[in-house]
Amino acid sequence: MKTAEVVIVGGGIVGSSIAYHLTEAGCKDVLVIERETAQGKGSTGKSMGGVRAQFSTPISIQMSLYSIPFYASFDQRLGFPADYRPQGYLFCATNDRHLAYLRANYQKQIELGLKNVRLITADEIRGMFPQLRADDILGGSFCSTDGFVDPYSAMIGFMSRAADHGATLWKHTAVTDIQRDALGVTGVETTRGLVATRKLVNAAGPWAAEVAAMAGVDLPVQPLRRMLVPTEPFDEFPHTAPMIIDMSTGFHFRPEALGLLLAWNDPEETPGFKTEFEPGFIEKILTHAADRVPVFENLSVNPKRAWAGLYEMTPDHHPIIGEASDVPGLFFANGFSGHGVMHAPATGKIVSDLVLSGRTDLVDVSLLSFNRFAEGRMIEETAVL
Numbered sequence: 545m546k547t548a549e550v551v552i553v554g555g556g557i558v559g560s561s562i563a564y565h566l567t568e569a570g571c572k573d574v575l576v577i578e579r580e581t582a583q584g585k586g587s588t589g590k591s592m593g594g595v596r597a598q599f600s601t602p603i604s605i606q607m608s609l610y611s612i613p614f615y616a617s618f619d620q621r622l623g624f625p626a627d628y629r630p631q632g633y634l635f636c637a638t639n640d641r642h643l644a645y646l647r648a649n650y651q652k653q654i655e656l657g658l659k660n661v662r663l664i665t666a667d668e669i670r671g672m673f674p675q676l677r678a679d680d681i682l683g684g685s686f687c688s689t690d691g692f693v694d695p696y697s698a699m700i701g702f703m704s705r706a707a708d709h710g711a712t713l714w715k716h717t718a719v720t721d722i723q724r725d726a727l728g729v730t731g732v733e734t735t736r737g738l739v740a741t742r743k744l745v746n747a748a749g750p751w752a753a754e755v756a757a758m759a760g761v762d763l764p765v766q767p768l769r770r771m772l773v774p775t776e777p778f779d780e781f782p783h784t785a786p787m788i789i790d791m792s793t794g795f796h797f798r799p800e801a802l803g804l805l806l807a808w809n810d811p812e813e814t815p816g817f818k819t820e821f822e823p824g825f826i827e828k829i830l831t832h833a834a835d836r837v838p839v840f841e842n843l844s845v846n847p848k849r850a851w852a853g854l855y856e857m858t859p860d861h862h863p864i865i866g867e868a869s870d871v872p873g874l875f876f877a878n879g880f881s882g883h884g885v886m887h888a889p890a891t892g893k894i895v896s897d898l899v900l901s902g903r904t905d906l907v908d909v910s911l912l913s914f915n916r917f918a919e920g921r922m923i924e925e926t927a928v929l
């Protein structure tokens with residue numbers, strides 16, 4: 545029978561980062577099990593690749609304070625590219641409530657040590673991007689070290705480096721059951737046979753609840769469809785632009801190749817494993833786009849290039865990270881609620897610390913425990929795009 549010191553279910557960016565951090569910490573006997581024939585077919589390959597530290601809760605900010613410098617030095621550290629582009633995130637407030645919210649977040653971000661964030665005036669925004677309709681913009685916040693990465697490349701970099709240091713990746717292999725005894729996890733059933741292990745990490749992305757259910761745990765992680773619309777080449781908006789967020793509608797966009805990538809959180813979307821792109825979304829998003837940026841009337845879009853993927857949502861929009869109290873040896877790294885790429889480096893470090901020593905200095909991880917829901921300790925993150 546195959547044995548491994550640590551088994552990770554899921555070879556997306558989160559499982560790959562955990563494998564990397566474990567092997568860096570000296571734990572070589574790591575097996576990653578991925579049911580698809582290739583990595584990246586889950587949420588990671590569908591992501592917009594945005595990375596930001598402009599959050600509203602200290603723990604989300606702290607996760608970014610580890611992760612963004614990590615991405616900035618990814619190529620040197622790992623010898624693989626992550627394509628980090630520090631073009632920033634610009635939040636544009638259109639009412640006093642938004643402005644007060646950005647101010648309060650800014651205060652927390654500065655107190656926690658974020659250096660490159662600043663509040664900016666409406667005039668500055670107009671000066672930076674005269675293409676925006678700014679009659680209702682009251683001000684905003686901008687952080688120059690926020691930006692974008694290539695999630696697929698980062699995932700491959702993490703896994704390749706982990707494999708160089710001893711980790712094994714099984715593709716085209718599904719975990720079908722979790723075995724336990726009185727002391728906790730003893731192994732997993734897979735489509736390649738039984739694997740014995742005392743340490744199992746659930747990194748199954750939107751399918752996390754299915755994997756947790758194999759151990760009898762009811763994990764509150766729900767899949768929620770998100771759609772992205774790339775445009776054809778467009779040169780009437782600078783390609784050096786940051787991610788720009790119109791807080792009046794939630795519409796946001798960033799440069800992508802010779803065009804733009806458009807995103808909007810449709811409030812009518814309902815949870816479920818829906819991964820087909822809905823053509824009617826294009827008209828909705830282009831209406832928001834042209835409303836905020838009048839030259840976007842001239843955008844052209846090929847619906848065949850648009851796509852949909854799944855966010856893994858938790859009730860308070862924070863991940864669930866840590867060991868299951870009822871199932872010793874089962875660790876969660878789930879429910880990133882739209883932030884799994886930007887928080888993958890921190891998650892890898894935290895989970896590796898917990899698996900190997902039972903504790904971490906990076907954050908107060910008790911805030912992210914599964915038990916917070918039963919104990920009424922939810923910590924709502926509201927800066928979710």
Ligand SMILES: Cc1cc2nc3c(=O)[nH]c(=O)nc-3n(C[C@H](O)[C@H](O)[C@H](O)COP(=O)(O)OP(=O)(O)OC[C@H]3O[C@@H](n4cnc5c(N)ncnc54)[C@H](O)[C@@H]3O)c2cc1C
Pocket residue numbers: 553554555556557558559560577578579580583584585586587588589590591592593594595717718719720747748749750751755770771772852853854855856877880881882883884885886887
């Ligand atoms: C449209 C869209 C835009 C996004 N934009 C951003 C963004 O700008 N910034 C950001 O940080 N995040 C963003 N996200 C979220 C981010 O993509 C996810 O949080 C992140 O990719 C989660 O990574 P993961 O490794 O946990 O999950 P996944 O990439 O889904 O990987 C999980 C893997 O587990 C495998 N698996 C599942 N069950 C089993 C099983 N039983 N046995 C074996 N393998 C199994 C799956 O095949 C899959 O490959 C976006 C997501 C979407 C959909």
